[in-house]
Amino acid sequence: MRKRLAIIGNGMAAGRLLDELVRRDAGRHFDIAVxxxxxxxxxxxxxxxRVLGGGTAADIMLKPAGWYADSGVTFHAGVxxxxxxxxGRKLTTADGREFPYDVAVFATGSAPFVPPLDGLRTADGTPKPGAFLFRTVDDCERMRAYARPASSAVVLGGGLLGLEAAKALSDLGMHVTVVHQPEWLMNQQLDRPGGEFVRRAVERLGIFVRTGASAVGVVGDEKVEGVVLRSGEVVPADLFVIAxxxxxxxxxxxxxxxxxxxGVVVNDLLxxxxxxxxxxxxxxxxxxVVYGVVPPIWEQCQVLADVLTGANPTARYRGxxxxxxxxxAGVEVASMGLVEPQFDADEVIQVIEDRRGIYRKLVVRDGKLVGASLVGDGEAAATLARWFDRGGPLPPNRLDVLCTGDVSPAAADPEVCNCHHVGEAAIVAAIKDGCTTLPMVSAATRAGTGCGSCRGRVADLILKTAPKANGVHST
Ligand SMILES: Cc1cc2nc3c(=O)[nH]c(=O)nc-3n(C[C@H](O)[C@H](O)[C@H](O)COP(=O)(O)OP(=O)(O)OC[C@H]3O[C@@H](n4cnc5c(N)ncnc54)[C@H](O)[C@@H]3O)c2cc1C
Known part of the structure; x- marks a missing residue:
């Protein structure tokens, strides 16, 4: 008899888990409800x-409502x-209904951290008009509708999300200030010099940066009018994003x-x-470890689908x-593994090109790459990611990998999509098989369906490889 599988949450992990389950024909074993x-x-x-920049939810939809019914999955939307x-093997929903299950999967993701800030909320506890989070389509649509050119915005947080929000708001014509409590930007991914290079690049985009500054409150009676720093200074803001x-x-x-x-504690079987x-x-x-980016989540979903369906009983997630x-755009930053050496024997290689705004740093242990930070140099990122993934011994002259690219045999098939580890050869093969548009190549290989930053390279490969008569469509 088929079992009832309940997936709690319908974000990127749930979506990928559903794909992996469908691929393993899980409908034979389960009635799936999300x-x-x-x-x-x-x-x-x-x-x-993209939605913040003016796109719509449809532009980034992975599974439209029809997908669930077509795939035999019950979707409880907005529940x-x-x-x-x-x-008792049952779950309860906010509207008081109860659903029995045999197997349940938490895929509830994360929520933005909101620090205590005086004056952030109205009397009913909701954030004041003008204050936004950056986590959902609804957040972005509301923010987009509120944003006005020539007005001002403060983004709290100078990490990956904060800088992305800052750039999108700046592109909408707003005067943007990033307020970041640590001493340098992207302090989770970069050391101080790396963070300073990012700061220069961000400031060149016209965005103002305040590091070492904590926000303690929000001013404005009816709506946000400014953000109060611990120093007492008020940074004017019509719009305030917490990232x-x-x-x-x-x-x-x-x-x-x-x-x-x-987080929810799991073992190697999830x-x-x-x-x-x-x-x-x-x-x-x-x-x-709690992961905050999708590649580890894809690996987890693969293992969990194997475990649940019995497709590979030996599947284990090892981290x-x-x-x-x-x-x-305009600020190339990649980071992997360690930011700083941990042991005396760890080697550090730094290459700084001050004028060109390029900062490169490697951390090497026992001859293998265990950390890399790159600012201003997107080209070396894919090469370094491969050395980092493979864990093979680096060439004796470490600069060979940094400055002249990958000298290993694997360089013959450079990785194009770092999110899904799709190499150029697979993309070219798909194009030769008749995938002559970006959506077709993405559907066949998954390239371009992660962060989307490789879509330009995929489009270039289509242009180079596809028969001219077919033309190239990038939408
Ligand atoms: C703006 C932005 C940019 C990002 N950029 C990148 C990037 O470039 N590269 C990268 O790798 N990662 C990036 N990330 C992170 C990536 O989006 C997350 O790692 C990924 O979404 C996590 O997937 P998840 O399913 O665990 O959580 P989510 O995608 O957050 O999904 C969880 C879902 O569960 C729902 N939920 C929670 N509790 C319940 C409940 N009790 N009942 C029902 N539903 C519930 C939530 O509403 C949500 O829809 C970015 C994130 C943001 C916000």
Whole structure:
């Protein structure tokens, strides 16, 4: 008899898990139901900047409403799960309904961290008009509707998300100031010199940066009019975006007796200590690590789909190597692994081209790449990501990998899509098989469906490879 599989959350992890389940013909084993607090189908959260820039939800939709019915999946849109009864194997939703399940998966993601700020909220507890988060399509649509050219914005947080929001608002014609508490931008991914190079690049875009500055409050009676810094200074702001980090959404799991530390604690099978309950994505904590980017989540979904369907009973998730890239046009930043050496024997190689705004740093342990930071040089990123992934011994002259590209045999097939690890050869093969548009190549290879930053390179390959008569369409 088929079992009932309930997926709690309908974000990027749930979407990928559904793809992996469908690929394994999971409908033979399960009646699948997805509960999504957001009313939209699953969309590509990574590309929210496009919605902020004036695009629509449809532009970034991964699974329109029809997909669920067509795939035999029941989609409870706009339905929040409030409780899970592990022993009774049923869950309860905010509207009081109960749903029995056999297997449940938490895929509840993260919520933006909102620091305590005086005056942020109105009397009913909602944020004042003009204050926004940057997490959902609805956040971006509301922010876009509120933003006015020639008015001012403050973005709290100078990390990956904050800088992306700042650029999108600046592109809308706003005067933007980034307020960042640490001493340098992107301090999670870069050391101080790297952060200073990013600052220069961001300032060249016309965005103002205040580092080492904490926001303590918001001024304005009816709506946001400014942001108060600890020094007492008020930075004028008609619009205020909070992008100061995220926290795993593990509150329903915790209230239901599922062990939670920072996130929902899972083992190598993505299983929690409660029988029949699993977790994936940003809400899950594996070996003490909570991931905040999608490549590890894709790996988790693959393993969980194998485990649930029995397609590969030996599948285990052993943790992921993390690679991040800033998606702000004009500011190339990539970072992977360690930012700083940890042991005396770790080697550090830094190459600084001050005039060109290029900063490169490698951390090498036992002859292998364990960390890399790049600012202003997008080209070396793919090469370094391969060295980092493979963990093979670097050439004795470390500068060979930094400045002259990959000298290994694998360089013959450079990676184009770092999110899905798709090499040039696979893309060219797909084009030769008749995929002559970007959506076709993406559907066949997944290239371009992650952060989207490789779409230009894929389009170039189509132009170079596709028979001329077919033309190239990039939409
Ligand atoms: C603006 C932005 C840009 C980003 N850029 C990148 C990038 O370039 N590269 C990268 O790798 N990552 C990026 N990320 C991070 C990436 O989006 C996340 O890692 C990914 O979305 C996590 O997937 P998830 O499914 O775990 O969580 P989410 O995508 O957040 O989905 C969780 C879903 O569960 C729902 N939910 C929560 N609780 C419940 C409940 N109790 N009942 C029902 N539903 C519930 C939520 O409403 C949400 O829809 C970015 C994120 C943002 C916000």
């Amino acid at each position: 509960f999504g607090e957001e009313s939209h189908g699953c969309y590509n959260r990574i590309l929210l900047g 929040m799960v409030t409780e899970l009864d592990g022993p 100061a980090g995220v926290r795993p959404r593990a509150e329903v799991a915790a209230a239901s007796g599922v062990p939670v530390k920072r 299983a929690t200590a409660v029988p029949g309950v699993f977790a994936v994505g940003e809400c899950a904590e594996h070996a003490g 992921s190597k993390v690679y991040t890239k800033l998606k702000v």
